Amino acid sequence: MADQEKQIIVTLDVMLAKRKMRSKELAQHIGISVQNVSLLKSGKVKGIRFQTLTKICDVLDCQPGDILRFE
Template structure:
């Protein structure tokens, strides 16, 4: 999948733990992990908006298109 998910990068920049973000988003840590590792098949726009609000960032800070890349391998 040529979409790279940089939630970990933004978490580090904001000095926030995954557990805290999961609580803010009201999702399980397991589901957040699936998003972070790029194993999710998709993401709802309201979830993406909530992540951006919590991390005070733009969608492009979290999702990056890199042709030919394979994440999670």
């Protein structure tokens, strides 16, 4: 039962704050809409493409583990 409650938490907002970057700016850099960045930040998505993840990590100069957490 405990395993079912575990989920992937998106901590993109934390990393954006650390890099002092706005969602709009990130969206422009990685080529997706601001609305999709907001959805990603709120975790209201079913998945994230490796392509998008690569671009985010490149722009924010971080590792996937810095924006995704399993708990």
